[in-house]
Amino acid sequence: MQTSEHNQALSSALKGKARLRVLGLTFDDVVRYFFGGNAAVAVVVLALILVFLLKEGAGFFGQNRTNIQVYRKAGLEYVDMMRAPLEEFSSLTRTLNDVRLKRFRALLAEGRDTDGANEALKEYDDFATAFGAAASEARGVVSDITEVATAVKTRAQVSADREDEREMLLKGGKAEQAAALKVDVVDYEKEIKLITGVAPAWKAAVTEMQEKLRGAVSVARGADWGKGDKELAKVLVKTENFLSVLPKADARMAAWRWDEPVPLSRSVTAFLFGREWLTASFWQDWYGILPLVSGSLLVSLIAMAIAVPFAVSAAIYISEVATPGEKSFIKPYIEFISAIPSVVLGFFGIAVLGTALRSLSQVEWLNWVPGFPMSERLNALTAGCLLAFTSIPTIFSLAEDAITNVPKHFKEASFALGATRFQTLVRVLIPASLSGIISAILLGFGRVIGETMVVLLCAGNRIAIPDFTQGIGMLYEPVHTMTGIIAQEMGEVAQGSIHYRALFMVGIILFLVSLLINFVAQRVVRRYRISIG
Amino acid sequence: MSVDFATPTVSLVKTEPSPNSSATGPIQATAPVPMIEVENLDFFYGKSQALHGVSLKIPARQVTAFIGPSGCGKSTLLRCFNRMNDLIEGTRIGRGHIKIQGIDIYDPSVDVIALRRQVGMVFQKSNPFPKSIYQNISYGLELQGVKDKARLDAVVEKSLRGAALWDEVKDRLHTSALGLSGGQQQRLCIARAIAVEPAVILMDEPCSALDPIATSKVEELIQELKKQFTIVIVTHSMQQAGRCSDKTAFFYLGKLIEMDVTQKVFTKPAQQQTEDYITGRFG
Structure with missing residues (x-):
């Protein structure tokens, strides 16, 4: 008698789940479909963006070939x-x-x-x-x-x-x-x-x-x-x-x-290795990406040269040297930088930094610095300084994580052997977190190369390959960037025109560069996980 | 004035003959010169007190085991000996002293770096650096600025032999230390500790993550090492304490309950609490 009651209670407990069904779905199913659906939407949207980018950009090479063909035919x-x-x-x-x-x-x-x-x-x-x-x-x-x-x-x-x-x-x-x-x-x-x-x-x-x-x-x-x-x-x-x-x-x-056909490869090389980006010209339009790539790279490298020492040193200081008080102040403070809208930074660059840098370059006793005095107020250096500022929080946060995540027992082992804090830092902590730091730098680089507003406002927007013969002086040349040109020209081109498609191709190149940087950074991080076992 | 823990004092202690190497006598009539002397120590983590008036003497070139239930303060005391607790925010000594070879190691004039070279440590979890086996051993000497390749080679071999690891790794000294098994890694950590020739080696549950075979190897090693070093070992295993220590100290709730010759603690403990603990009635 007792046993059968017991069995009933057990079976009703086991079947209890059935009561929660709504439209044939249990609560667990609803949760699963909700999150799964969200993930699916993200994947689909990303795929659509990619397809759109490629579709709009792909027509460029054919059009550019026609463009060059006319250039030849018309003499x-x-x-x-x-x-x-x-x-x-x-x-x-x-x-x-x-x-x-x-x-x-x-x-x-x-x-x-x-x-x-x-x-x-x-x-x-x-x-x-x-x-x-x-x-x-x-x-x-x-x-x-x-x-x-x-x-x-x-x-x-x-x-x-x-x-x-x-x-x-x-x-x-x-x-x-x-x-x-x-x-x-x-x-x-x-x-x-x-x-x-x-x-x-x-x-x-x-x-x-x-x-x-x-x-x-x-x-x-x-x-x-x-x-x-x-x-x-x-x-x-x-x-x-x-x-x-x-x-x-x-x-x-x-x-x-005049009637020699233009091969498609010429259209491709004219884009990838073209030294001129010339639009709405009375003579001939050229869509060569080199000036934009070199401009983007120059600005980004300047930014990294400034940001990396600051950000990595700050990360080391915060994770290893700072007192808890300093830590609770400096860390949020640096991370706060990323809350500044880039257009505000750009405005600051035009109104303050550009002028300040140029006045500095005109100071008599700084004449020995190569390239001084600079002739343009807005140039690669102005934009680079501000970009450095925007990338510092990214590099700092990730590098700080990498150093902090080095297992505590490495540090203890080192101290127990009579190492000073500096020796532990240089011989154990930095080697163990090096790949994390490198990937932080790469991600900061990716952030910088994709930044638009600051370069559009502060880089000077002259479409020309920096004159490398100038040495250091080329840092003070105005440049234009891949991101800047898209933002500047996309609004005024006719949809489907060669110029429109050329801008899409620039977008694709930019996308590929970012993708490559992220890919390399992830590879480095994976190595880092293995190395600290 | 900074107190120098470097070689002279060490060599003094090491050459000193141990007057009573046998720990089995019923009463140690002539106690060996204590290597470490703790006097009435109170220790705090922030506001919570971890040690209450602990006083004990650890003899040179013997194995002293600290036993007791988790949270009883035995690891805390161990980490006071090389001031590893300094790395933890908010720790402090409330009262009392720790003297090693008669020098108060919490005196402001003490060079902590030199102290840690004299008081080596082996941790619960084996923690070789993500470097090669060779670099793991040579690390401590390189910190002191030793660059002579021949001397480093000699020390690496001597230390690995000392840790009974040489034969197993001599053909792969320059491969990653992380490729070794758990027991080998722990012996590597011991080799790393003895490479800098400390006077004392502290072991914080060195075998808790090892299988029985690896454990017995480490225990054999401890017996070898005590000929040359003073060893303090924290363990949760009564058998281990019984097997390899000369003296045993039992801690409970931050207090030293009893410390005596191991055999006596395990057979005729003076305190009821000790007897309850070692017979498994609590803890």
């Missing part, structure tokens, strides 16, 4: 072969101007007045004028042909636009309107003949230029006023180099074919 490439030597020549004449300015200043310092100085430089001026005038014929030829090529390109673009429009109409079922739309087909062959027809005139102009330049160089070499000036001698040597290289352009121009 712009041909004209650029003539423009290139002229630009080189322009830089030579600019250097001559610099040399004159220096001499002029030297003369004033000797005590002459302005007129006297000008008088003394008369012979130099004559030489410089003759030098500059040597290219006037060639410039004329190029300037004429530039207009022709631009016109061809414009017509090609208009007809391409019309073609697109017609296709849209056909797709929309408006066949009549489509038929009415006149598409002006550009006869490239005819136009190109016009452009390549300039070759004899160009050749004549180049020959004239060579002769005049040789004459000018020999005058400068022989004259008294040119003796002992090293910079002038440099310009003359450069000019001679220029003259010897000049004929090579002719061979390239002769070999050039």
Whole structure:
């Protein structure tokens, strides 16, 4: 009797779960589906973002190829072969101007007045004028042909636009309107003949230029006023180099074919290794990512060079040296930095830091610092300093965790053997947490390279590869970054245009860089777990 | 004035003949010179008192075992001997002294680093550094600035032989110490401790994480080591205390209840509490 009652109680207890079912689901099931659902949504959203990014970016290479194709067909490439030597020549004449300015200043310092100085430089001026005038014929030829090529390109673009429009109409079922739309087909062959027809005139102009330049160089070499000036001698040597290289352009121009197809690889290399990012240009748009990558890297490296020593030292101090009182103050204080909105930091950079750094660079007794005084208020260094500030909390927190997480018994063993605090730190704690510290630095780097607002506001936004020949001075050059260019230009491009897709490609490159950094950081962390067993 | 714990005092103690090496006599008529002397010690963690008026003398070159239930203060006292408690925030000595070779080690003039070189320690959990076997042993000497490769080699071999580990690891001295088994790691830690030639070795439950075979190896080792070092061992195992110690101190609730020759404590304890504990009636 008792046993059966007992059995009943047991079975009702075991079946008790059934009473909690709602819509056939127990509470446990609901919890499981809720969390599982959330995780699934996160995965799907991330996948959609990736697909969108790739879809929008992928069309770029085809469009860029067409872009380069038009550049070739319309003869712009041909004209650029003539423009290139002229630009080189322009830089030579600019250097001559610099040399004159220096001499002029030297003369004033000797005590002459302005007129006297000008008088003394008369012979130099004559030489410089003759030098500059040597290219006037060639410039004329190029300037004429530039207009022709631009016109061809414009017509090609208009007809391409019309073609697109017609296709849209056909797709929309408006066949009549489509038929009415006149598409002006550009006869490239005819136009190109016009452009390549300039070759004899160009050749004549180049020959004239060579002769005049040789004459000018020999005058400068022989004259008294040119003796002992090293910079002038440099310009003359450069000019001679220029003259010897000049004929090579002719061979390239002769070999050039307007109808040679552009391979897709050219479109890819023009993007990845292109040295120019030039948009909305009257001549030719280039989407080369190098200036942006180098700008991003320069700014990030400056930031890391400043942030790493501060953040890692602070982490070591907090985890090993600080008293509990200091710890409870400094740690939240540093972590508070990440609460400052980056736009506020950028504003601070423009209003305070940029100006302060430039005034500092103008201080007389700091002249020995390479690159001082800096010419731009907003430059890579300004942005780098602020980025360092934003990355310090990331590096500090993670590095501090890494050091604190070194098992206590390593520290005890070291102390028990008679090690000082410093010896324990250097010989045990840092080696044991090194990979943690490295991954903290990498994650800080990832944070910095993805930061947008600060660089947009403070990096100076000049799209150019930093001039590495400047040495330290390149730190003070304004640069543009991958993140900055997306933020700046995405708002004003037409959806689906080549520029739009180019920005997406920049986004993808940025994404890949961040992914790589995170991947490496995780690998390092995994090693770190093994190493401390 | 800083008190120097370096070699002279040590060599003095080490060359001193032990007047009574046999601990089995009923009463130690001529007690050996105490290595460590604790006088009326009160010890606090913050506001809670962990030791109440403990006084004892630990003879040189013998094994002294501390037994007692968890939380009785035996590990705390052990960690006072090399001032490892300094690393814990809020600890302090309330009253009393600890003297090692007659020097009050809590005197402000004492160099803690030198003290710890003289009073080595082996921990409950074997804790070799994530370095090679060789580097683990040479670490203590390198801290003292020894760079002579030949001397380091000699010390590494001597220490590993001393810890009965040499034959097992001589072919892989430069592989990671973390690749050793638990028992080997613990003997490596002992080798590491003796490499700096301390006067005293403190062992805080050195065998609690080891299997019986590894445990018996460590116990044999302790018997070897006591010829050269003063050993203080904290253990939860009555058998271990009985097997390898010369003297046993029983602690309960932060007080030293009884300390005497091991055989006497285990056969004819003077206090009822001791008898209850070792016969398993409480604790």
